[in-house]
Amino acid sequence: MVTSSGKTSRTRKQSLTEERKLDHIRICLEREVQSACPTGFDDIQLVHNAAPEINLSNVDLSCSFLGHKLDAPIIVTAMTGGHSEATSINQNIAQSVEELGLAMGVGSQRAAIEDPLLAESFAIARESAPKAFLVGNIGAPQLSLGYGAKEAQTAIDMIDADALAIHFNAAQEAVQPEGEATFTGVLKAILTLSHELSIPIIAKETGAGISSEVAKSLVEVGVKAIDVAGLGGTSWPAVEVERAKGEDTQKAILGRWFTNWGIPTAVSTFEASRTVKIPIISSGGIRTGIECAKAIALGATLVGVALPVLGPAATSSKDVSEHLDTLILGLKAAMFLVGASNLRELNQVPVLIGGNTRNWLELRGWGEDLRYLAKRTAP
Ligand SMILES: Cc1cc2nc3c(=O)[nH]c(=O)nc-3n(C[C@H](O)[C@H](O)[C@H](O)COP(=O)(O)O)c2cc1C
Numbered sequence: 001m002v003t004s005s006g007k008t009s010r011t012r013k014q015s016l017t018e019e020r021k022l023d024h025i026r027i028c029l030e031r032e033v034q035s036a037c038p039t040g041f042d043d044i045q046l047v048h049n050a051a052p053e054i055n056l057s058n059v060d061l062s063c064s065f066l067g068h069k070l071d072a073p074i075i076v077t078a079m080t081g082g083h084s085e086a087t088s089i090n091q092n093i094a095q096s097v098e099e100l101g102l103a104m105g106v107g108s109q110r111a112a113i114e115d116p117l118l119a120e121s122f123a124i125a126r127e128s129a130p131k132a133f134l135v136g137n138i139g140a141p142q143l144s145l146g147y148g149a150k151e152a153q154t155a156i157d158m159i160d161a162d163a164l165a166i167h168f169n170a171a172q173e174a175v176q177p178e179g180e181a182t183f184t185g186v187l188k189a190i191l192t193l194s195h196e197l198s199i200p201i202i203a204k205e206t207g208a209g210i211s212s213e214v215a216k217s218l219v220e221v222g223v224k225a226i227d228v229a230g231l232g233g234t235s236w237p238a239v240e241v242e243r244a245k246g247e248d249t250q251k252a253i254l255g256r257w258f259t260n261w262g263i264p265t266a267v268s269t270f271e272a273s274r275t276v277k278i279p280i281i282s283s284g285g286i287r288t289g290i291e292c293a294k295a296i297a298l299g300a301t302l303v304g305v306a307l308p309v310l311g312p313a314a315t316s317s318k319d320v321s322e323h324l325d326t327l328i329l330g331l332k333a334a335m336f337l338v339g340a341s342n343l344r345e346l347n348q349v350p351v352l353i354g355g356n357t358r359n360w361l362e363l364r365g366w367g368e369d370l371r372y373l374a375k376r377t378a379p
Helices: 006-030 084-100 110-114 120-128 140-144 149-159 170-175 186-196 212-220 236-244 249-258 265-275 289-298 307-313 317-338 355-363 367-375
Strands: 044-046 063-065 068-070 074-076 103-105 133-139 163-168 201-205 225-227 280-283 302-305 351-353
Touching: 006 084, 006 236, 006 307, 044 289, 044 317, 074 084, 074 317, 084 103, 084 120, 084 307, 084 317, 110 133, 110 149, 120 149, 133 140, 133 149, 140 163, 140 186, 149 163, 149 186, 163 186, 170 236, 170 249, 186 201, 186 212, 212 265, 236 249, 265 280, 265 289, 265 355, 280 289, 289 302, 289 317, 289 351, 302 307, 307 317, 351 355, 351 367, 355 367
Parallel strands: 074 103, 074 302, 103 133, 133 163, 163 201, 201 225, 225 280, 280 302
Antiparallel strands: 044 351, 063 068
């Protein structure tokens, strides 16, 4: 079976990649892969308005993101592609976001950039969602290892993407047995890409958050939106613990140590939104409509969800829509209860921050902003 011909060894490598992607999906569906560390949203309170002077039915969730209109400020963030089982998952998510007027990111397109035979599992997203805002996805480590405009454009063309996400997954690469923890030169490569591509670049973490300092650096290299994907939701070190079990003991131990590593989502949303002027996507452990409302009140333009959509997406687009619709209803209810009839108003309501989130932010020098957010009054 194993010959010296390039063709045979190429085929074998592809099947290992597919296996890894499938592993990720199955582990995420079947095991507990969320960090035990809180997102910080429990430390945040919005002030109840007993006399909101608006009707729930009039609450308007429409918004604009990178020049595109959305019916609600929600993106289903990158999860999959690159193997046959991913096709129906991407199709179900895409059909649902098209129907609800939301946005969607596909998973890392590296496998299909390297093997066009796998492109259909991504292309199905655009086929199923001709009008939706779709985000392509490549990894920051690949930029360090030589990916450039050609590979980025292949990813974009595969789904006729409206934006390209570059994912930052240093924590995952550091603990993954076959990890590529190579980040040297990534910012410079993004600067070059930002001049070469005709669509905006989104910088995206994958569960460990983005600090104010990194947000600033990303803007300086031409990034047009940031998905903070903070700590408190899906943890890639936790996924790798499940994969590494019994295979690579040291990496499994590292995975356990780093499961709670990172910047909690609420902190990261606050820091990024208060630092840069580009749209911020708040994600990482966002599970309820109230958390969506808190994220937007903190300054986010959109909220992102991944893991909670995976189970429904493995079943049907109807299940995905039911899940997302509940999130939308919850967000609307929270807005009604603070008297915000649209997202601009929600963005201006008072926000009270206590607990560890406050400690973190005070230690980082955000005391004045904390006081401002608590006292500001919606117009
Ligand atoms: C099964 C699965 C696969 C993922 N694959 C990718 C990926 O290929 N690229 C990426 O940028 N993020 C990927 N992510 C990370 C998510 O986009 C998101 O940032 C992270 O899971 C935090 O959100 P959550 O807590 O709502 O899951 C993946 C997440 C899951 C659950």
